[in-house]
Amino acid sequence: MSVARKIISRHTVDDEDAADHEVALEGDQVYTHDNTGTMVYLQYEAIGAGAVSTDEMVTYHDHNSLEFYDEQSQDHALLKSAAKKYGSNLSKTGNGICHQVHRERFAKPGEFILASDSHTPTMGGLGTLGIGAGGMDVAATMAGSPFYLDDPDVVNVRFTGELSEWVSAKDVILSILEELTVKGGAGKIFEFTGPGISSLSVPERCTICNMTTELGAISGIFPSDEVTREYLRRQNREEDWVRVEPSEDYEYDDQLEVDLSEIQPLVAEPSMPDNLVPVEGAAGTAVDQVLIGSCTNGSFADIASVASILEGNEVHPDVDFVIYPGSKQTVEALSDEGILSDLVSAGASISEATCGACIGNGHVPGPGEVSLRAFNRNYPGRSGYTDDSVYLSSPEVAAASAVAGEIADPRDVAADQSHERAPEPAQYPDSDSGIVYNEPNLDHSLVKGENIASIPIKEPLEDDVSVPVGIKLGDNITTDHLSPSEADHYRSNIPKLSEYVLTGIDEEYPERAKEAGQSAIVAGENYGQGSSREHAALAPLHLGVQAVIAKGFARIHKDNLVNFGILPLTFADDEEYDAIEQGDTLSIENVADGIERGELTVENTTSGRRFTAELDVTDRQKKFLEQGGKLPYVRSKV
Ligand code: MIC
Numbered sequence: 001m002s003v004a005r006k007i008i009s010r011h012t013v014d015d016e017d018a019a020d021h022e023v024a025l026e027g028d029q030v031y032t033h034d035n036t037g038t039m040v041y042l043q044y045e046a047i048g049a050g051a052v053s054t055d056e057m058v059t060y061h062d063h064n065s066l067e068f069y070d071e072q073s074q075d076h077a078l079l080k081s082a083a084k085k086y087g088s089n090l091s092k093t094g095n096g097i098c099h100q101v102h103r104e105r106f107a108k109p110g111e112f113i114l115a116s117d118s119h120t121p122t123m124g125g126l127g128t129l130g131i132g133a134g135g136m137d138v139a140a141t142m143a144g145s146p147f148y149l150d151d152p153d154v155v156n157v158r159f160t161g162e163l164s165e166w167v168s169a170k171d172v173i174l175s176i177l178e179e180l181t182v183k184g185g186a187g188k189i190f191e192f193t194g195p196g197i198s199s200l201s202v203p204e205r206c207t208i209c210n211m212t213t214e215l216g217a218i219s220g221i222f223p224s225d226e227v228t229r230e231y232l233r234r235q236n237r238e239e240d241w242v243r244v245e246p247s248e249d250y251e252y253d254d255q256l257e258v259d260l261s262e263i264q265p266l267v268a269e270p271s272m273p274d275n276l277v278p279v280e281g282a283a284g285t286a287v288d289q290v291l292i293g294s295c296t297n298g299s300f301a302d303i304a305s306v307a308s309i310l311e312g313n314e315v316h317p318d319v320d321f322v323i324y325p326g327s328k329q330t331v332e333a334l335s336d337e338g339i340l341s342d343l344v345s346a347g348a349s350i351s352e353a354t355c356g357a358c359i360g361n362g363h364v365p366g367p368g369e370v371s372l373r374a375f376n377r378n379y380p381g382r383s384g385y386t387d388d389s390v391y392l393s394s395p396e397v398a399a400a401s402a403v404a405g406e407i408a409d410p411r412d413v414a415a416d417q418s419h420e421r422a423p424e425p426a427q428y429p430d431s432d433s434g435i436v437y438n439e440p441n442l443d444h445s446l447v448k449g450e451n452i453a454s455i456p457i458k459e460p461l462e463d464d465v466s467v468p469v470g471i472k473l474g475d476n477i478t479t480d481h482l483s484p485s486e487a488d489h490y491r492s493n494i495p496k497l498s499e500y501v502l503t504g505i506d507e508e509y510p511e512r513a514k515e516a517g518q519s520a521i522v523a524g525e526n527y528g529q530g531s532s533r534e535h536a537a538l539a540p541l542h543l544g545v546q547a548v549i550a551k552g553f554a555r556i557h558k559d560n561l562v563n564f565g566i567l568p569l570t571f572a573d574d575e576e577y578d579a580i581e582q583g584d585t586l587s588i589e590n591v592a593d594g595i596e597r598g599e600l601t602v603e604n605t606t607s608g609r610r611f612t613a614e615l616d617v618t619d620r621q622k623k624f625l626e627q628g629g630k631l632p633y634v635r636s637k638v
């Protein structure tokens with residue numbers, strides 16, 4: 001078997017509710033954070049379960065750790081109290097980004113981890129299967145329900161050769177993204193093998209797995225080998241190591257060959273991670289701001305590599321250069337090795353270990369400014385400024401550009417510099433001072449400040465639905481469009497959050513949808529790509545959205561729509577998309593019957609056209625749609 005298949009089969013449980021094409025997986029660990037976690041816990045409370053049932057759970061204060069708004073402090077108070085009540089460990093403000101801290105301190109090879117964040121595949125760098133899901137699905141797994149997954153295709157990416165100087169793991173995944181695009185990974189797990197992997201360290205492997213999310217994939221994974229063992233030894237937890245490798249001559253569902261020595265530095269231009277050009281193509285573009293970090297490039301290795309480019313150089317006077325370390329452990333290691341002071345004296349500024357600017361929390365670029373980021377996403381407006389111009393690259397390209405004041409090739413800027421690829425400290429500092437280990441205490445009360453609204457529960461769908469098209473959208477709509485980062489402080493207050501739905505595209509949409517009472521959304525391919533935030537379903541639900549009719553959906557978002565009772569329909573014939581206009585009235589009769597059959601007839605009463613919309617969901621999910629969501633169903637099971 002492949003590594004992914006081995007882990008899947010070891011975690012598959014018999015479950016009568018799993019469809020034939022699904023696997024029902026039992027989770028070893030779960031984690032959540034301060035952007036999605038309040039909904040996780042409010043739903044967990046509504047389920048009525050006791051202490052968390054997985055072996056380990058961690059709650060991270062990482063996205064909004066800087067607490068710009070008191071609403072975010074209220075979220076933190078709720079999460080702290082919930083972690084104490086239900087028995088989750090808590091990673092405190094400033095301790096670091098969930099995916100980085102989790103791989104440093106908690107993830108174990110061979111295990112299956114579910115978390116309420118789309119970049120959970122980062123765990124694959126350790127030979128751990130990490131999958132991202134919406135908060136309701138994470139709450140269900142905390143309560144002991146399995147996680148249902150469409151049986152994936154496992155695609156083998158076979159690496160040969162070794163990376164050349166100043167080319168890094170980020171360039172590897174960007175080059176795969178260039179080939180496959182942001183929807184190329186749908187329904188797939190990417191498994192990285194071949195002779196080339198022995199030259200890639202665990203932090204480099206994590207960078208590659210992290211951005212399998214941008215491929216739209218379910219996950220990415222490396223084998224757990226001697227490199228993994230060595231990393232865990234440096235983390236003082238070699239006892240967590242087990243070998244997990246694919247069987248020899250295993251035949252994967254698909255295969256890709258990548259010669260690492262041929263990879264060149266790449267840059268993603270605004271505003272999609274697959275809008276890639278070779279660094280020469282973007283070179284010369286003046287930059288106002290350069291940022292390095294996030295769960296993709298915040299490791300010790302990434303930042304030490306930046307320091308070697310800055311050696312003997314200085315940050316350009318016109319550039320703000322900020323480093324966002326991925327964890328407190330990274331800061332401690334950089335400080336122990338004397339790298340921190342080198343960075344600061346060369347002109348870098350060092351942030352608290354947090355997601356920060358990656359989702360528009362700080363360093364929001366101004367009008368006309370160019371921002372270059374060694375992060376993972378440059379969706380429109382994600383930086384916090386609607387008309388932003390954000391480029392993505394490796395930390396090495398970013399550092400060279402910070403020195404040059406314009407996008408530059410590190411092989412030019414650092415031609416005379418000596419460079420060790422992906423350096424690691426002999427031993428990582430293993431102080432857990434940022435982690436609070438909690439035993440469950442069900443007598444504890446949840447702290448709910450005034451911004452913590454109750455979770456919306458949908459009325460079951462009516463049998464005849466007649467609704468206007470509130471908005472017609474194009475391809476690749478992200479959950480950042482649906483639930484914009486500028487409103488992240490309202491993540492626990494869906495009525496407030498709903499005022500921001502799709503405003504980056506059409507400022508009047510929320511008002512229009514509200515006035516209509518009930519409505520539908522029409523969209524193109526890959527609707528709901530990006531983050532796992534179920535708010536991207538909950539906020540439209542609050543505006544009265546009953547159905548989304550699209551050419552295609554991203555996995556996590558489709559599950560989120562079903563979990564909250566919104567119909568995710570696809571056109572049987574994509575040409576029907578062209579015949580619909582915003583404002584047309586769509587009428588669907590016999591909804592219950594259509595849900596059962598997986599096919600609904602839609603009449604556009606404005607144009608007089610009738611067309612077929614397909615509903616590709618399991619029998620279990622049909623029940624959610626009939627009952628108004630997943631919550632009543634899970635509650636009846638625990
Ligand atoms: C993101 O990178 O978009 C986030 C913020 O981490 C999200 C989670 C969220 O929306 O809170 C993700 O990737 O799932």
Ligand code: SF4
Pocket residue numbers: 063097117119294295296354355358359376
């Ligand atoms: Fe945080 Fe950005 Fe990673 Fe999301 S992508 S978890 S916001 S660092």
